[in-house]
Amino acid sequence: MQTKRQIELVEAAIRVTANDGIQKLTIRNVASAIGVSEAAVYRHFASKHELLQAILVHLDSLLAPQFATLHASQGSYKEALTKFINDLFTLLEHNTAFTLMLFAEETFNVDIQLKPQLDALLSGNLKQLAKFYTDAIAEKRCRADLKPIELAMITFGTIRLYVSRWHMQDQPTNLMDYAAPVTASLSTLFSLQ
Amino acid sequence: MQTKRQIELVEAAIRVTANDGIQKLTIRNVASAIGVSEAAVYRHFASKHELLQAILVHLDSLLAPQFATLHASQGSYKEALTKFINDLFTLLEHNTAFTLMLFAEETFNVDIQLKPQLDALLSGNLKQLAKFYTDAIAEKRCRADLKPIELAMITFGTIRLYVSRWHMQDQPTNLMDYAAPVTASLSTLFSLQ
DNA sequence: TGTACGTTAGTAATCGTTAACTTACTCTGG
DNA sequence: CCAGAGTAAGTTAACGATTACTAACGTACA
Numbered sequence: 538m539q540t541k542r543q544i545e546l547v548e549a550a551i552r553v554t555a556n557d558g559i560q561k562l563t564i565r566n567v568a569s570a571i572g573v574s575e576a577a578v579y580r581h582f583a584s585k586h587e588l589l590q591a592i593l594v595h596l597d598s599l600l601a602p603q604f605a606t607l608h609a610s611q612g613s614y615k616e617a618l619t620k621f622i623n624d625l626f627t628l629l630e631h632n633t634a635f636t637l638m639l640f641a642e643e644t645f646n647v648d649i650q651l652k653p654q655l656d657a658l659l660s661g662n663l664k665q666l667a668k669f670y671t672d673a674i675a676e677k678r679c680r681a682d683l684k685p686i687e688l689a690m691i692t693f694g695t696i697r698l699y700v701s702r703w704h705m706q707d708q709p710t711n712l713m714d715y716a717a718p719v720t721a722s723l724s725t726l727f728s729l730q
Numbered sequence: 731m732q733t734k735r736q737i738e739l740v741e742a743a744i745r746v747t748a749n750d751g752i753q754k755l756t757i758r759n760v761a762s763a764i765g766v767s768e769a770a771v772y773r774h775f776a777s778k779h780e781l782l783q784a785i786l787v788h789l790d791s792l793l794a795p796q797f798a799t800l801h802a803s804q805g806s807y808k809e810a811l812t813k814f815i816n817d818l819f820t821l822l823e824h825n826t827a828f829t830l831m832l833f834a835e836e837t838f839n840v841d842i843q844l845k846p847q848l849d850a851l852l853s854g855n856l857k858q859l860a861k862f863y864t865d866a867i868a869e870k871r872c873r874a875d876l877k878p879i880e881l882a883m884i885t886f887g888t889i890r891l892y893v894s895r896w897h898m899q900d901q902p903t904n905l906m907d908y909a910a911p912v913t914a915s916l917s918t919l920f921s922l923q
Numbered sequence: 924t925g926t927a928c929g930t931t932a933g934t935a936a937t938c939g940t941t942a943a944c945t946t947a948c949t950c951t952g953g
Numbered sequence: 954c955c956a957g958a959g960t961a962a963g964t965t966a967a968c969g970a971t972t973a974c975t976a977a978c979g980t981a982c983a
Binding site: 924925926927928929930931932933934935936937938939940941942943944945946947948949950951952953 | 955966967968972975982983
């Protein structure tokens with residue numbers, strides 16, 4: 538159960554990390570990001586570890602609905618995948634901080650105790666993707682010579698690398714410009730001949 | 731030009747980072763990893779920034795030959811890709827610290843001044859992969875409806891995610907067990923011969 | 924009156940870095 | 954051949970800044 542203030546702190550922490558990297562995710566920086574003292578943070582989180590945990594929960598709650606859209610779609614496999622990637626990229630482009638969502642396991646491997654949660658987060662997302670492909674294969678809308686989990690790994694891995702490259706560019710470009718190629722490539726590869 | 735001691739320090743730094751995360755990459759930890767004082771480190775690197783730069787150079791020198799094997803092969807393109815992935819996974823499995831190679835841009839985005847080098851490292855690897863696919867397409871041994879750079883992104887993104895998951899597992903499993911599925915999936919998708 | 928939420932002002936530990944000094948080796952002139 | 958100068962590479966001991974965290978206290982509001 539999260540209070541308003543806790544959510545504010547978590548969002549501030551995500552902003553700090555996305556802007557300046559995990560090294561700058563300090564209690565001091567989070568506190569000053571919402572204009573309070575360091576000690577005030579400890580009124581809401583008992584330790585930095587608990588703040589990190591809350592960040593992961595928050596990121597998961599943002600990412601999960603995105604993956605849920607995969608199943609909600611009524612159209613063809615290609616349309617569903619297109620909508621998923623478009624929605625995801627729009628979200629990431631609108632708020633760069635959300636980029637952290639995709640790379641949580643890379644970023645937060647600081648606190649060894651968070652490992653199980655990080656693993657669960659990634660595994661959950663992959664499972665959703667795999668389920669999407671399982672359905673697509675069952676309905677003969679997707680090639681069946683690869684396992685759903687393999688299709689999911691390829692999809693997620695590819696998306697991550699595109700986002701990673703976009704995030705690394707100097708001049709800010711449109712992530713959406715990348716969306717079309719990714720969708721086109723994957724749906725071309727995975728569709729039935 | 732690197733001295734022996736510099737290389738020792740860089741290798742120690744890579745070990746520290748791979749084991750405990752970038753937060754633990756401190757001069758103190760690197761120094762004690764080779765059994766000297768902190769001040770001794772500064773006899774070989776003027777600053778932590780220079781150590782970080784040297785790490786990137788080192789990682790690149792390890793990874794570049796791996797990518798070079800793509801072009802050296804005499805057999806089919808499928809065999810070349812198989813050999814590349816097998817060699818890469820063997821290397822990563824043999825020395826877990828090398829896993830950092832694949833995720834350098836994620837790990838070392840601490841020092842903003844390193845960004846150009848990180849970008850160059852990733853771009854260089856992708857360019858090698860793209861060249862491989864360019865050749866394969868030219869000889870009609872790979873599907874031609876995707877651009878080489880897209881094939882390269884998919885390949886590298888997929889490899890990274892497999893390695894990432896393997897690296898995150900609790901009980902140590904064999905990375906090599908994933909090599910065959912990855913190779914099979916990509917060859918099938920790309921009609922690589 | 925008590926609880927929620929803030930403050931100031933500290934703590935010990937750790938960060939990157941430097942100063943001053945020691946040790947061991949090599950090069951060079953008489 | 955060998956004294957002495959120079960240098961490479963280590964040491965201890967500190968520096969100011971920053972880390973996560975805490976104790977004691979103030980204040981608004983039910």
